Amino acid sequence: MTMLLAAPAIDIDQPFLNAILALIAITLVMTVAVMYATWYERKIVARMQYRLGPTRTGPFGLLQPIADTFKLLTKEDLRPATADFVAFEVAVFAIFVPAFLAFVAVPFTANWFVSALPLSLIYLLAVSGLSFIGFLMAGWGSDSKYALLGGMRAAAQLISYEIPLILAVIGVVMVTGSADVYTIILWQDKVPLIVWQPLGFLIFLIASVAEVERPPFDIPTGESEVAGGVFIEYSGIRWSMFQLTSYVNMYVFALLGAFIFLGGWEWPFGTDWGWGWQLVLTTAKMALFVVFYLWIRASMPRMRVDQLMSYAWKVLIPFALVQIFLNGLVIVYDLPDIALLVTSGIATAVFCWLAYAVVRRGGRRRELQMVPVRGSGRPAAVLAQATEGSTA
Amino acid sequence: MVLEQDRLIETIDMPINMGPQHPSTHGVFRMVLLISGEKVVDVVPHIGYMHRGGEKLMEAMDYRQGIGYADRTEYLAQFSAELCYVSAVERLMEIQVPERAEYIRVILTELNRLTSHFMFMGAFGIDAGLFGTSFTYAFPQREYIQELFEEVSGDRLMYAYFRVGGLAWDVTDNFVERCHEVLKHSQEGIRDIDDLMTTNEIFMARCQGIGAFTAEQAIAYGLSGPMLRASGVPFDLRKDEPYSIYDRFSFEVPVGNYGDVYDRYLVRLEEMRQSVSIVEQALEQMPKDGPVVAEKLPRRLRTPPAEVYAKVEAPRGEWGVYLVSKGGDKPYRLKMRSPSFCNLSGLREMTVGQFLADAVVILGSMDIVLCDVDR
Numbered sequence: 001m002t003m004l005l006a007a008p009a010i011d012i013d014q015p016f017l018n019a020i021l022a023l024i025a026i027t028l029v030m031t032v033a034v035m036y037a038t039w040y041e042r043k044i045v046a047r048m049q050y051r052l053g054p055t056r057t058g059p060f061g062l063l064q065p066i067a068d069t070f071k072l073l074t075k076e077d078l079r080p081a082t083a084d085f086v087a088f089e090v091a092v093f094a095i096f097v098p099a100f101l102a103f104v105a106v107p108f109t110a111n112w113f114v115s116a117l118p119l120s121l122i123y124l125l126a127v128s129g130l131s132f133i134g135f136l137m138a139g140w141g142s143d144s145k146y147a148l149l150g151g152m153r154a155a156a157q158l159i160s161y162e163i164p165l166i167l168a169v170i171g172v173v174m175v176t177g178s179a180d181v182y183t184i185i186l187w188q189d190k191v192p193l194i195v196w197q198p199l200g201f202l203i204f205l206i207a208s209v210a211e212v213e214r215p216p217f218d219i220p221t222g223e224s225e226v227a228g229g230v231f232i233e234y235s236g237i238r239w240s241m242f243q244l245t246s247y248v249n250m251y252v253f254a255l256l257g258a259f260i261f262l263g264g265w266e267w268p269f270g271t272d273w274g275w276g277w278q279l280v281l282t283t284a285k286m287a288l289f290v291v292f293y294l295w296i297r298a299s300m301p302r303m304r305v306d307q308l309m310s311y312a313w314k315v316l317i318p319f320a321l322v323q324i325f326l327n328g329l330v331i332v333y334d335l336p337d338i339a340l341l342v343t344s345g346i347a348t349a350v351f352c353w354l355a356y357a358v359v360r361r362g363g364r365r366r367e368l369q370m371v372p373v374r375g376s377g378r379p380a381a382v383l384a385q386a387t388e389g390s391t392a
Numbered sequence: 393m394v395l396e397q398d399r400l401i402e403t404i405d406m407p408i409n410m411g412p413q414h415p416s417t418h419g420v421f422r423m424v425l426l427i428s429g430e431k432v433v434d435v436v437p438h439i440g441y442m443h444r445g446g447e448k449l450m451e452a453m454d455y456r457q458g459i460g461y462a463d464r465t466e467y468l469a470q471f472s473a474e475l476c477y478v479s480a481v482e483r484l485m486e487i488q489v490p491e492r493a494e495y496i497r498v499i500l501t502e503l504n505r506l507t508s509h510f511m512f513m514g515a516f517g518i519d520a521g522l523f524g525t526s527f528t529y530a531f532p533q534r535e536y537i538q539e540l541f542e543e544v545s546g547d548r549l550m551y552a553y554f555r556v557g558g559l560a561w562d563v564t565d566n567f568v569e570r571c572h573e574v575l576k577h578s579q580e581g582i583r584d585i586d587d588l589m590t591t592n593e594i595f596m597a598r599c600q601g602i603g604a605f606t607a608e609q610a611i612a613y614g615l616s617g618p619m620l621r622a623s624g625v626p627f628d629l630r631k632d633e634p635y636s637i638y639d640r641f642s643f644e645v646p647v648g649n650y651g652d653v654y655d656r657y658l659v660r661l662e663e664m665r666q667s668v669s670i671v672e673q674a675l676e677q678m679p680k681d682g683p684v685v686a687e688k689l690p691r692r693l694r695t696p697p698a699e700v701y702a703k704v705e706a707p708r709g710e711w712g713v714y715l716v717s718k719g720g721d722k723p724y725r726l727k728m729r730s731p732s733f734c735n736l737s738g739l740r741e742m743t744v745g746q747f748l749a750d751a752v753v754i755l756g757s758m759d760i761v762l763c764d765v766d767r
Contacts, residue, residue: 049528145408149430149748215523216594224416224519225749299588301595302521304749305430355593 022114026103034247035065041294048298075236080143083233087141092238095134099248102127106255107182107264109278110271120181121173121260125166128211128252131245132158135220135230138242142233150229153305154213154220160312161210161217164203167320171200172260174327175340181256185264192263196340199323199348201261203316205292208253210308212246214293216300219308250293251286258285319351405433408748412441416519416752419762423739423751430747435740439733442766447726454721455481455556455693462713463550465728466764468511471497471504472706474554479635480702480713481556484695487686493558494637495678499571500544500553501704502667502674503537506578508707509664510534512759513585516657519756520598522589529588533581536574543570556693558685568675575668582664590661599654603742603754606651613738616731617709618663619758622648622655629705636704641673653757660759663707694721708732708759732764 039054039062046053054061079088105120107113117123132155139151173179175196176187184193194201210217221229231242258264262285265271265278303311326343329335411422420441426434446465450458459474466473475497482489489497510530517526538548544563545553553560564570589595605615610623620627628645630638646662648655695717703712709731716725735758743751 045523049525050532051528145406149408216521218521219749222521222749224521225752227415297523298525299592300522301517301589301592301598302749303594304598304747306747307597 019114023100023104026114027100030100030103030248030251031244033251034244035069037247037250037290038068038243039065040290041297044291044294045298048295069240072240073237077236077238078233080233082143084141084143087137088233089141091134091138091141092234092241093134094137095131095245096241098127098130098134099245099252102252105181106252107185107259108282109265109275111275112279113182116182117180119179121169121179121184124181124252124256125162125169128249129158129162131249138230138234142230144233146226146228146232147230150220150226150232153226154230156305157210157213157217157219157308160309161207161316164312164316164320165207165211167317167324168197168200168204168207169260171197171320171323171327174324174331181259181264184260185266188263188267189270190267192261192267194261196337197261197323197327197344198341199319199326199344199351201257202348202351203320203323204257204261205289207312207316208257208289209293209296210312212249212253212293214246214250215297216303217308218302219305222302224302250290254286254289254293255282257289258282262288315351315354319347322347410751411438416756418515418755418760421755421760421762421765423755425743425748425751427748430749432743432746432748432751435743435751437736437739439736439762439765442762444763444767446767447728450726451723455695455723458723458726459554459556460550460552463552464763465767466706466708466711466730466761467549468761469504469508469707469711470549470551471501471554472704472711474551475501475636476702476704476706476711476713478554478556479704480700480715481693481695483700483702484698484715484717485556485693487557487689489558489686490683492679492682493684495674496559496563496567496684497554498636498638498641499671499674499678500541502670503540503571503574505667505707506664507534507537507541508759509660509667510537510578510581512660512707513589513657516753516756516759517585517589519752520589520595526585526588529584530581533577533584536577540570540574555685557689558683562684568678571671571675575671578664578668582661582668586661590658596654598749598753599657599757600652601650602653602746602750603757604650604652605738605742609738609741610651613741614734615709615738616734617706618656618659619709619735619738621646622659623651624648629703629710633703635702640677641670643670653753656757692721695719695723703729706731708761708764709735728767730764730767732758732760732762733767736760736765 042064043053043061054064057063057067079085102124104114105117105123107116107120135154135158136151139147139149139154142148172184172193175193176184178184178187187193213220220226221231226232231239234242259282264285265281267281269277269281271278323344326347327340330337330339330343405426405428408425408427409422410425411417412420417423422438422441424436424438425432444464446461450461453461459477462473462477463470510533514527514530514534517530518524541551542548544567545551545560605613605619605623607624610620610625615623616627624647626645626647629635630643631645643666644662646659646666648659697717697719699714699716701712701714703710705711710729711731712729714725714727714729715723718724739755739758742754746754
């Protein structure tokens with residue numbers, strides 16, 4: 001529906017009107033899509049947790065998002081008496097608008113897009129990086145200490161993770177020689193870029209989780225520490241707009257990942273099979289990312305704020321630079337494509353091993369001297385290995 | 393002049409109030425944190441929101457009625473609290489508890505340790521930032537034990553099943569089979585939690601080296617239970633001053649090497665495995681039938697004038713009851729030594745200098761029960 005309006009096939013002869021219609025359609029369609037993303041998330045996370053998720057509202061709880069929406073819309077819209085009126089009210093839109101603006105440059109299929117920008121990749125990254133201003137405004141405007149902490153955390157996190165994200169994308173731009181998402185998709189007609197850029201893909205994946213502030217990087221909103229963070233003072237429709245935005249952002253990064261690393265609608269069928277298959281491919285690849293985001297939400301604890309920062313600056317950014325360096329080597333010395341896979345693959349292995357080894361080393365721990373007291377205790381870790389067989 | 397004043401930006405540490413309505417203070421605990429950025433500079437704990445004067449209430453009741461208040465004080469390890477209270481009275485009155493009753497007491501108390509530690513595992517995962525997965529892994533298995541308790545005692549929370557001199561009534565006929573069934577589920581739960589958390593890199597990074605206490609510090613602050621053992625002190629009342637019939641079972645006392653939050657988690661996880669083994673041994677040795685209440689108990693329990701201190705190893709540490717009697721059917725003075733209260737005393741020492749998020753994890757690792765702290 002969205003794309004039909006925007007597609008060249010239905011050519012309303014007024015570009016301005018056309019764009020307005022397309023944007024309205026995108027907003028409506030994405031809102032519904034997000035509503036069902038919440039349903040899907042609740043269902044799939046419930047399954048991972050021995051639960052059923054919503055079952056009472058309609059078949060399989062399918063009407064749950066609608067019930068939730070009505071509940072949120074009818075809730076009282078509260079504003080703290082001491083809040084900074086302008087910052088508090090505008091913050092919602094400062095987050096909401098950029099998230100939806102990103103869809104302008106998203107080519108859902110070969111023909112369906114709002115606008116074909118020659119630098120659409122840069123546009124997408126730039127627009128999605130705007131939301132931190134909104135988080136700062138919400139954090140400051142709420143006049144709550146928890147919100148302030150959350151806002152500061154959000155700003156630091158979003159800015160820090162923007163860098164590895166963009167560096168990973170630069171690797172893609174180097175290989176394909178284009179900063180247009182459309183061209184990058186067409187470039188992957190034989191092999192998707194994930195094969196040539198495994199390290200870049202991994203960094204993109206991790207950094208995108210941090211950019212959409214989902215667990216384990218949900219530090220700005222972590223409910224066990226800052227109890228909702230920037231959203232703590234928002235209620236009703238405003239709160240739901242924040243939630244909506246966070247899901248829309250998730251879709252944007254899932255789509256971006258599907259386009260630039262998994263081949264979008266081009267790989268593996270090409271464009272000959274028509275728009276239907278292209279839409280299926282786009283959706284399926286996007287869904288892979290979304291399921292990944294949901295999966296780690298159910299299985300990962302939250303990182304701490306200093307760990308988050310050092311992970312961005314000490315691990316992700318150096319490795320993103322390594323990826324760029326390797327790409328540069330291959331391009332400058334005109335090596336065959338397989339060199340990309342080999343070098344990036346080795347770097348990926350080192351990356352994974354480091355993440356594993358550094359944590360397991362337990363650098364901050366200091367071993368205790370056993371105190372001679374009555375009794376016969378044995379180290380828990382040793383016992384765990386000894387009794388593993390008996391309880392299994 | 394004006395310009396200079398404008399340049400003078402004063403930075404102060406921000407006091408932030410955590411609780412009593414904060415999601416991760418495990419009830420109505422409140423701490424006022426002084427933070428500099430994300431670092432904690434000072435912590436002031438505020439307790440007493442749950443104070444009900446339980447000790448005074450127990451002094452106003454006779455010895456049988458007091459059992460219910462032992463439950464209400466430690467609502468996650470009710471059987472341990474009951475056991476401590478009734479054994480204090482039994483020691484005053486010099487009552488010999490029948491063999492079968494002792495075994496059933498040990499079985500229920502150890503199963504109660506499992507439910508309590510399952511509760512810890514679930515809540516601690518959430519403190520560390522897991523989206524409820526630890527909780528939903530632990531709770532279905534905990535629920536099986538809870539159902540068994542309900543079958544045995546007739547209540548889900550306030551069991552009041554241990555009585556002075558034995559038990560309120562005998563267990564159900566299929567008790568042994570039901571226990572084996574429940575243990576199977578518990579082992580499943582322990583394995584699930586182990587798989588989910590123990591070797592998770594983020595979990596390790598969050599917990600290792602945080603809130604570390606040396607053995608000297610732990611002893612100085614009067615910590616007990618898993619908190620003490622995680623700091624490398626191999627002290628467990630079940631082993632070192634065996635009460636009831638704990639000297640008949642072989643089990644290990646897990647001890648930590650580093651004294652940090654991660655060790656406290658590991659110690660508790662291992663204790664759960666040891667509890668399973670104790671219950672299995674007890675089920676094997678338990679006499680098939682026999683009385684569950686001591687014979688010739690008077691209708692109204694009267695104690696001779698004396699005083700006694702009874703202590704048990706509750707899931708959170710040493711649970712003690714100090715009972716002074718001046719004769720008659722009511723205690724003259726009753727004082728409870730609750731492990732949560734003493735363990736909480738280390739909070740400031742552990743938290744200062746750590747990050748705000750660590751304060752939550754450290755508090756979670758103490759596994760406090762607020763009713764137990766405030767009484």
